[in-house]
Amino acid sequence: MSELRLLAAACLALACAGALPAQQDAALLTRRDALRARADSLQKVFGALDASARDAGLTSEVQAGTLRIRTTTALQPVAIAAFTRAVTEARRVLGADADSMAGHLQLTLREHRGTYRYKWFPIVGSVLVDTTEHIVGASLEGRLDGREVPGVRLDYPVDRDELAASALSIFERAIASRVPTPMEPWLDHRVPLHAAQAELGPDMFRTLATSEAAIVRRCAAGDRSACRLGFALDSVPSNPVLAWYDASDLPALARSAGDHIQRVGMTSALSRDEQDACTVQQQMEICRRMVALLPAGAFRIPMPGAARASLTRLAFEMGGARGIERLRASADTTIGGQLAAVAGVPADALLGRWMEKLIAARPSSPLPSATFVLASLACIMVCLGWAMRGRPWN
Amino acid sequence: MSDAIALKHVAYRPAKEFAIRDLTMTVQSGAIYGFLGPNGSGKTTTIKLILGMQDADDGLIEVLGHQIPQGAPQALARIGYVPEKVHLYASLTVGEMMDHHRAFYGTWDAARADELRRQFSLRSEQKIERLSKGEAGKLMMLLALATQPELLVLDEPTDGLDPVVRRDVLGALVEYVSTRNATVLVSSHLVHEQERVCDWVGVMDGGSLIAEMPMNTFRSGIKRLRVSGAPPVLPAAPFTLLGRTTTAGTEEEWGVRGWQPDMGAWLTAQGATLREVIDLDLEESFVELLSSARTGGAS
Amino acid sequence: MFRAVLYTQWKWTRPAIMLAVLVAGYIPVAALRAMPYKTESTYYIPSLYRGMAAASTYYQWLALFVAVVVAISAWQADGHRQHVYALSLPVPRWRFVLLRFGAGAALLGVVAAAVGLFGGVAAAIAPLPPILHAYPVGLAVRFWLGSLIPFGLIFALLVSSPKRVRLVVAGVATIVVVDMALAAMGVIDKPVVIGTIFDAIYSGRGPLAAFLSKWMLVDV
Numbered sequence: 069m070s071e072l073r074l075l076a077a078a079c080l081a082l083a084c085a086g087a088l089p090a091q092q093d094a095a096l097l098t099r100r101d102a103l104r105a106r107a108d109s110l111q112k113v114f115g116a117l118d119a120s121a122r123d124a125g126l127t128s129e130v131q132a133g134t135l136r137i138r139t140t141t142a143l144q145p146v147a148i149a150a151f152t153r154a155v156t157e158a159r160r161v162l163g164a165d166a167d168s169m170a171g172h173l174q175l176t177l178r179e180h181r182g183t184y185r186y187k188w189f190p191i192v193g194s195v196l197v198d199t200t201e202h203i204v205g206a207s208l209e210g211r212l213d214g215r216e217v218p219g220v221r222l223d224y225p226v227d228r229d230e231l232a233a234s235a236l237s238i239f240e241r242a243i244a245s246r247v248p249t250p251m252e253p254w255l256d257h258r259v260p261l262h263a264a265q266a267e268l269g270p271d272m273f274r275t276l277a278t279s280e281a282a283i284v285r286r287c288a289a290g291d292r293s294a295c296r297l298g299f300a301l302d303s304v305p306s307n308p309v310l311a312w313y314d315a316s317d318l319p320a321l322a323r324s325a326g327d328h329i330q331r332v333g334m335t336s337a338l339s340r341d342e343q344d345a346c347t348v349q350q351q352m353e354i355c356r357r358m359v360a361l362l363p364a365g366a367f368r369i370p371m372p373g374a375a376r377a378s379l380t381r382l383a384f385e386m387g388g389a390r391g392i393e394r395l396r397a398s399a400d401t402t403i404g405g406q407l408a409a410v411a412g413v414p415a416d417a418l419l420g421r422w423m424e425k426l427i428a429a430r431p432s433s434p435l436p437s438a439t440f441v442l443a444s445l446a447c448i449m450v451c452l453g454w455a456m457r458g459r460p461w462n
Numbered sequence: 463m464s465d466a467i468a469l470k471h472v473a474y475r476p477a478k479e480f481a482i483r484d485l486t487m488t489v490q491s492g493a494i495y496g497f498l499g500p501n502g503s504g505k506t507t508t509i510k511l512i513l514g515m516q517d518a519d520d521g522l523i524e525v526l527g528h529q530i531p532q533g534a535p536q537a538l539a540r541i542g543y544v545p546e547k548v549h550l551y552a553s554l555t556v557g558e559m560m561d562h563h564r565a566f567y568g569t570w571d572a573a574r575a576d577e578l579r580r581q582f583s584l585r586s587e588q589k590i591e592r593l594s595k596g597e598a599g600k601l602m603m604l605l606a607l608a609t610q611p612e613l614l615v616l617d618e619p620t621d622g623l624d625p626v627v628r629r630d631v632l633g634a635l636v637e638y639v640s641t642r643n644a645t646v647l648v649s650s651h652l653v654h655e656q657e658r659v660c661d662w663v664g665v666m667d668g669g670s671l672i673a674e675m676p677m678n679t680f681r682s683g684i685k686r687l688r689v690s691g692a693p694p695v696l697p698a699a700p701f702t703l704l705g706r707t708t709t710a711g712t713e714e715e716w717g718v719r720g721w722q723p724d725m726g727a728w729l730t731a732q733g734a735t736l737r738e739v740i741d742l743d744l745e746e747s748f749v750e751l752l753s754s755a756r757t758g759g760a761s
Numbered sequence: 762m763f764r765a766v767l768y769t770q771w772k773w774t775r776p777a778i779m780l781a782v783l784v785a786g787y788i789p790v791a792a793l794r795a796m797p798y799k800t801e802s803t804y805y806i807p808s809l810y811r812g813m814a815a816a817s818t819y820y821q822w823l824a825l826f827v828a829v830v831v832a833i834s835a836w837q838a839d840g841h842r843q844h845v846y847a848l849s850l851p852v853p854r855w856r857f858v859l860l861r862f863g864a865g866a867a868l869l870g871v872v873a874a875a876v877g878l879f880g881g882v883a884a885a886i887a888p889l890p891p892i893l894h895a896y897p898v899g900l901a902v903r904f905w906l907g908s909l910i911p912f913g914l915i916f917a918l919l920v921s922s923p924k925r926v927r928l929v930v931a932g933v934a935t936i937v938v939v940d941m942a943l944a945a946m947g948v949i950d951k952p953v954v955i956g957t958i959f960d961a962i963y964s965g966r967g968p969l970a971a972f973l974s975k976w977m978l979v980d981v
Contacts (some may be wrong), residue, residue: 278810446907451913539851549845565765
């Protein structure tokens with residue numbers, strides 16, 4: 069008994085000794101917090117100075133329609149041309165809403181300077197060619213009603229097409245901030261304004277037909293209710309695994325569960341051998357156990373972002389002008405209801421139209437495209453012509 | 463008689479160090495033309511120009527009535543060619559090579575080809591890469607003869623062959639020529655062999671044709687004279703003086719072409735004494751001619 | 762004439778063609794056997810599609826291999842003998858080249874037909890999901906055209922005179938050097954010609970268009 073008491077006392081002593089380093093001097097804490105606050109305020113001052121130094125070269129605002137732009141004199145022409153194009157593109161989707169939205173957005177196109185310039189050459193690699201100060205790049209930033217919108221870095225010289233696309237991307241994010249939930253996160257925080265997002269091509273069909281979610285594959289096969297579930301038009305199901313995936317998808321889901329297990333260090337939950345039993349040997353029971361370890365929020369909407377963007381683009385095209393306003397005025401809190409508000413038709417009709425386009429996009433010809441054949445034949449003819457003129461003796 | 467081969471002022475420069483200059487040459491139809499010359503004289507190059515394998519820089523070439531190189535395919539259909547080196551596909555067998563060759567010639571005589579194959583002791587299944595030099599030479603001759611050509615072009619056909627094989631090859635050639643009125647252009651540096659077969663001879667050296675004449679004329683027309691007391695400078699002679707060499711004192715040896723017995727009087731008229739007329743064989747005549755060409759003739 | 766030329770080229774490339782035919786038979790079998798998992802009645806669509814995409818690369822390597830071998834074999838025998846035999850034949854040079862090219866194309870067609878045939882058989886036996894279909898004919902056509910391009914390039918190079926090849930190489934090298942020099946001097950911002958050439962070659966309409974796309978035996 070006395071040995072036991074001694075042992076308990078020793079453990080307590082060790083525990084206290086371990087706690088000693090965690091004890092902190094209150095005075096030291098106060099001193100540390102004060103220093104931290106001072107560092108933060110200095111950082112803000114430097115940031116403001118830096119911003120004003122950067123802004124020093126910027127001229128007053130110019131306008132591309134209702135869109136306001138601050139930039140340097142040198143970049144004004146390319147900025148106006150690019151942003152006019154961006155607003156024109158946005159009008160295709162939003163109609164007159166595009167101009168009223170643009171009026172709330174201010175874009176800043178800056179030049180960035182540096183003192184070292186490297187040029188890359190084949191074989192030789194990077195070579196230092198210049199050490200004078202010069203423009204090394206540009207950036208495009210946006211502010212919507214005073215709130216910052218994430219910006220984009222650009223190469224210098226600024227390419228008009230790249231700038232127009234970047235402006236459109238900022239516009240997408242800016243407009244998305246005015247879109248009500250749950251649609252804004254459903255859209256991955258950007259309203260699809262780029263023309264390419266409207267396309268439902270063979271690649272999209274392939275992506276959906278070979279998705280790792282059974283619900284998406286069934287949608288590609290023409291099951292409208294599957295498309296509805298896959299887009300989560302009504303609501304996110306309480307049991308996503310059951311609703312979106314079937315037994316054949318479990319090993320792929322379990323692989324992502326295995327990554328999660330490794331990431332959060334839950335190796336005690338399932339051993340490596342047990343994980344392999346699912347992913348390699350496809351023992352479904354173990355796969356189910358692994359999938360059950362995934363937190364609820366780990367299951368994203370199975371329809372890819374490009375598919376959601378194309379459905380949204382279609383809704384805007386069908387709905388015509390004032391789609392955003394109808395959306396904001398809608399009381400429906402389901403994705404389907406909100407899309408229907410944009411489109412001006414019931415969600416089923418919108419979905420049906422989208423499915424028609426998807427099925428029409430399915431590659432129909434088993435043979436290579438005409439471009440492929442013509443390009444190949446052209447190369448072959450050139451080679452043959454060159455060969456027929458050859459004389460190896462001379 | 464029309465010409466089987468006619469070259470007029472042909473020029474060709476394949477390399478900086480060598481050129482064929484102003485070559486004019488004629489092979490009459492039905493003739494057996496011996497094309498003589500040392501190694502590197504341009505015989506093979508000339509043959510390749512004739513066959514259209516290389517393009518001349520200047521001049522006219524006509525073979526069996528076809529301009530070369532424009533009409534080369536039509537001419538080659540009537541030509542049997544045996545090159546200097548084996549040109550056949552090594553991985554094929556004798557039979558396969560014959561079949562391949564046959565496909566390109568409408569005049570292929572299959573019976574004759576088989577007969578020659580037996581005559582040359584070649585087996586169909588023998589691989590060409592395993593044939594000896596003699597067997598390969600025989601096969602090339604077989605392929606050339608089996609197409610029943612009007613013109614045979616043979617570039618050193620017996621070079622490096624043993625006497626038995628040489629006899630077989632030349633025998634087949636002579637047999638072919640004797641039964642048809644074919645023209646033969648045979649190039650060789652084996653002068654004594656040409657002597658037995660050819661009725662015309664052309665001598666090539668340094669890219670130029672230095673002599674072209676009937677074989678009889680070549681054989682009999684070049685002599686060596688032993689002369690004494692001849693003046694250093696001679697007027698125009700009734701013969702071609704190929705070269706003068708002093709042997710002892712005023713004794714000289716002259717190489718001459720176109721010598722006739724009654725030309726001794728001309729020598730006497732120059733104050734010279736003709737000591738002896740020496741008949742030369744073809745090889746000696748050939749050497750005499752070459753020496754003369756290289757030294758620019760008698761000074 | 763064509764039969765004779767085809768026979769000789771077949772003889773020279775027989776081992777490589779037969780090996781290629783065997784590989785053409787093995788690729789779809791290996792791809793289907795390597796499926797990580799499948800359901801009770803059919804293959805799991807995403808893994809089948811990925812497997813076919815991986816097999817596409819093997820088909821492209823096979824096409825390149827057989828094209829190189831056939832092109833080199835077409836002229837190797839003639840090249841060893843300085844083309845004397847070919848030049849002595851009573852056919853125009855251009856026609857002989859065409860015969861050789863045609864024979865090479867026919868041999869590549871044999872391998873392409875094997876690709877299509879074996880692929881079709883493998884896909885017919887394999888339990889494909891309803892949404893995926895086998896395209897053995899499309900694959901065979903792609904394979905044939907895709908192999909003809911490198912074949913044509915190497916074929917033309919081998920039959921050109923050394924002088925011509927030197928001219929072409931010198932021309933390309935001059936353009937590249939001048940382009941880089943102008944970029945280094947600052948006259949242009951970056952080597953334009955090199956970039957344009959690479960874009961043209963690697964674009965969807967360039968000579969490598971065949972190799973940029975996937976050669977899928979099974980697709981949607």
